[in-house]
Amino acid sequence: MSGSASLAESSTGSSGALKPYLKRKKSSLGETKIAILGYEGVGKSECKYKHSAIVDGENTAFEILDTRSLSGDCGAREDVLRWADGFMLVYSVVCRKTFEVLRDLHKKIEEFRRGTTVPIVIVGNKSDLAHMRQVTQVEGLKLAAELGCPFVELSASEDVTKVVEAFHTLCRDIIDYKRRSRTFLDRVFGAFGREKPSS
Numbered sequence: 001m002s003g004s005a006s007l008a009e010s011s012t013g014s015s016g017a018l019k020p021y022l023k024r025k026k027s028s029l030g031e032t033k034i035a036i037l038g039y040e041g042v043g044k045s046e047c048k049y050k051h052s053a054i055v056d057g058e059n060t061a062f063e064i065l066d067t068r069s070l071s072g073d074c075g076a077r078e079d080v081l082r083w084a085d086g087f088m089l090v091y092s093v094v095c096r097k098t099f100e101v102l103r104d105l106h107k108k109i110e111e112f113r114r115g116t117t118v119p120i121v122i123v124g125n126k127s128d129l130a131h132m133r134q135v136t137q138v139e140g141l142k143l144a145a146e147l148g149c150p151f152v153e154l155s156a157s158e159d160v161t162k163v164v165e166a167f168h169t170l171c172r173d174i175i176d177y178k179r180r181s182r183t184f185l186d187r188v189f190g191a192f193g194r195e196k197p198s199s
């Protein structure tokens, strides 16, 4: 995936040890790092979306990592969980298993990032395959409500607008979260800067 220097391919050094393929880079308010997670074949690579956009008055550069699910890990490897500002959890409405793994996936993210709020959106993909549907829209809505996440059902191959909408929803939550964290830090550290020296 192209993008900023914070992403680099996995490589093996002279020692033979595997180097991490993501380098940590603190993102600014106007930069949003999103990882797409989900079981094999749910259509994550169809959800790739990369550009700059004004989201709620904020010029935002998206950096999107389309993970590859390996051995059922849904792409949720430690470096990915550490790197992202927010997550898009994708399942396929025509495969119940891909839906059922989401609760554990959500738990894994929460446990890894404990102590911090992690913006997450849940996406039910392949809604165009109505005749093969195994997961109803109501089930998707219920799970999202239970986990406290926004929910979108869409067809990545037929409705790009909805894919954009899903990214913007997540991006909005990430920006809100960053603003709140910044306000808190400003209050803590700003107070020291404003203190007058005692005479």
Ligand SMILES: Nc1nc2c(ncn2[C@@H]2O[C@H](COP(=O)(O)OP(=O)(O)OP(=O)(O)O)[C@@H](O)[C@H]2O)c(=O)[nH]1
Residues within 6 Å of the ligand: 038, 039, 040, 041, 042, 043, 044, 045, 046, 067, 068, 069, 070, 125, 126, 127, 128, 129, 154, 155, 156, 157, 158
């Ligand atoms: N009908 C339909 N097919 C889709 C849709 N989105 C993706 N697909 C198809 O689903 C298949 C799997 O999509 P991928 O994007 O490769 O899935 P993935 O989640 O990246 O899979 P891994 O890389 O193995 O983790 C491909 O054949 C896509 O064309 C959709 O909205 N509707």
